[in-house]
Amino acid sequence: MSFGKLKSASLPRIQAPSGDWNCHLYKNLNMKLSTKLIHAGTEPDPSTGAIMTPIYQTSTYVQEAPGQNKGYEYARSQNPTRKALEDALAVIENASYGLAFSSGVAATDAVIKLLNPGDEVIAASDMYGGTYRLFTKIFEKYGIVFHYVNMQDANNIIPYINNNTRLIWTETPTNPLINISDIAEIAGIARERKILVCVDNTFASPYLQNPLDLGADIVLHSSTKYLGGHSDVIQGGLMMNDVALRDQLYFIQKSCGAVPGPMDCFLVLRGIKTLHVRMERHCENGEKIANWLRNHPKVGKVYWCGFEDHPGYAVAKKQMRGFGGMMSFTLKEDSMEATMKLLSATKLFALAESLGGVESLINHPATMTHASIPREDRIKNGLSDSLIRLSVGIEDVDDLIEDLEQAIG
Numbered sequence: 001m002s003f004g005k006l007k008s009a010s011l012p013r014i015q016a017p018s019g020d021w022n023c024h025l026y027k028n029l030n031m032k033l034s035t036k037l038i039h040a041g042t043e044p045d046p047s048t049g050a051i052m053t054p055i056y057q058t059s060t061y062v063q064e065a066p067g068q069n070k071g072y073e074y075a076r077s078q079n080p081t082r083k084a085l086e087d088a089l090a091v092i093e094n095a096s097y098g099l100a101f102s103s104g105v106a107a108t109d110a111v112i113k114l115l116n117p118g119d120e121v122i123a124a125s126d127m128y129g130g131t132y133r134l135f136t137k138i139f140e141k142y143g144i145v146f147h148y149v150n151m152q153d154a155n156n157i158i159p160y161i162n163n164n165t166r167l168i169w170t171e172t173p174t175n176p177l178i179n180i181s182d183i184a185e186i187a188g189i190a191r192e193r194k195i196l197v198c199v200d201n202t203f204a205s206p207y208l209q210n211p212l213d214l215g216a217d218i219v220l221h222s223s224t225k226y227l228g229g230h231s232d233v234i235q236g237g238l239m240m241n242d243v244a245l246r247d248q249l250y251f252i253q254k255s256c257g258a259v260p261g262p263m264d265c266f267l268v269l270r271g272i273k274t275l276h277v278r279m280e281r282h283c284e285n286g287e288k289i290a291n292w293l294r295n296h297p298k299v300g301k302v303y304w305c306g307f308e309d310h311p312g313y314a315v316a317k318k319q320m321r322g323f324g325g326m327m328s329f330t331l332k333e334d335s336m337e338a339t340m341k342l343l344s345a346t347k348l349f350a351l352a353e354s355l356g357g358v359e360s361l362i363n364h365p366a367t368m369t370h371a372s373i374p375r376e377d378r379i380k381n382g383l384s385d386s387l388i389r390l391s392v393g394i395e396d397v398d399d400l401i402e403d404l405e406q407a408i409g
């Protein structure tokens with residue numbers, strides 16, 4: 001008996017991915033969101049009964065004979081820890097399928113790789129700077145055409161639609177100006193013209209918003225943010241309902257290879273289990289801080305979609321279950337000097353890129369997360385040099401306010 005046969009025969013059966021990719025089972029179960037978040041994708045490990053999904057730290061799987069395997073051949077194509085996470089991703093976005101990628105940007109990259117040279121994309125004019133960089137600096141040179149449109153009014157999209165339009169890319173709320181676009185309206189415009197809609201749902205998280213339920217075709221998450229929730233992992237996710245779309249994206253995932261390692265999958269899987277309790281606190285703290293900032297005599301404009309006079313408030317109220325902990329603001333003294341002074345003065349709010357972790361972060365989009373957008377375009381879209389972005393964490397809100405108070409002075 002060969003080593004392979006001996007080893008393979010003694011291995012316990014693990015849940016194979018073949019024929020079991022979809023999550024209709026979970027979808028049809030009438031579980032509330034909090035329950036889904038804890039149980040999505042995870043089952044006790046069949047080999048030991050371990051309640052937590054093991055980290056299958058392996059690159060390959062022993063086969064009984066060529067082509068005879070337990071559904072796992074090579075870890076770029078399949079990994080049981082990743083499979084559990086991908087099932088969970090599907091469940092929490094009310095999707096049929098989920099796919100995990102090595103970063104949010106890698107997930108974006110996979111979606112654009114669905115397209116061919118000459119295809120056109122209508123994208124939101126205010127979005128994460130790295131998405132803009134990927135579109136302009138990488139994909140434009142392969143002949144994909146991008147139009148950047150203010151999507152706060154979905155009708156702005158219509159003049160840009162032509163026979164080559166394949167994809168509408170939106171982000172809501174946007175990073176960093178917290179603009180809101182109406183997902184159902186955009187999806188309505190796209191559906192009758194057979195154009196795909198992808199929504200970057202990173203800022204809202206599945207706890208606050210589910211774009212597939214509103215008619216989108218693909219949801220994207222930088223799982224680095226609220227899904228992971230602890231600033232300890234870089235990862236991305238895509239969720240969709242259409243099997244043909246899932247198959248194409250799986251093919252891209254496997255062929256281009258931007259897959260996350262099993263340890264990182266485990267971390268996101270664990271993060272998802274507490275998403276609801278974290279998000280509740282992010283929303284609670286976010287509301288208090290946004291209102292406090294708005295009443296501060298030295299603060300200029302506060303961008304937070306929970307204000308009743310926010311231009312996207314009605315849409316946010318309709319399509320979201322809360323307003324989140326992301327916000328931006330300017331100082332009345334609208335100078336770089338005052339902005340820089342404040343950014344260096346906070347003690348609890350750490351000056352760092354990223355968002356969505358349990359700890360509060362402060363960020364300067366113009367020089368940090370959105371530095372790759374040309375200044376002229378940034379300013380045109382309302383992203384001023386002095387804009388400050390906050391990712392409000394889940395610390396005690398009084399301590400956070402005290403920190404901002406001493407920093408603003």
Ligand SMILES: Cc1ncc(COP(=O)(O)O)c(C=O)c1O
Pocket residue numbers: 103104105106128130131171175200202203221222223224234235236354
């Ligand atoms: C809204 C949004 N989408 C996508 C990304 C990219 O995600 P990642 O950093 O995981 O590649 C980010 C990162 O900040 C983001 O804020």
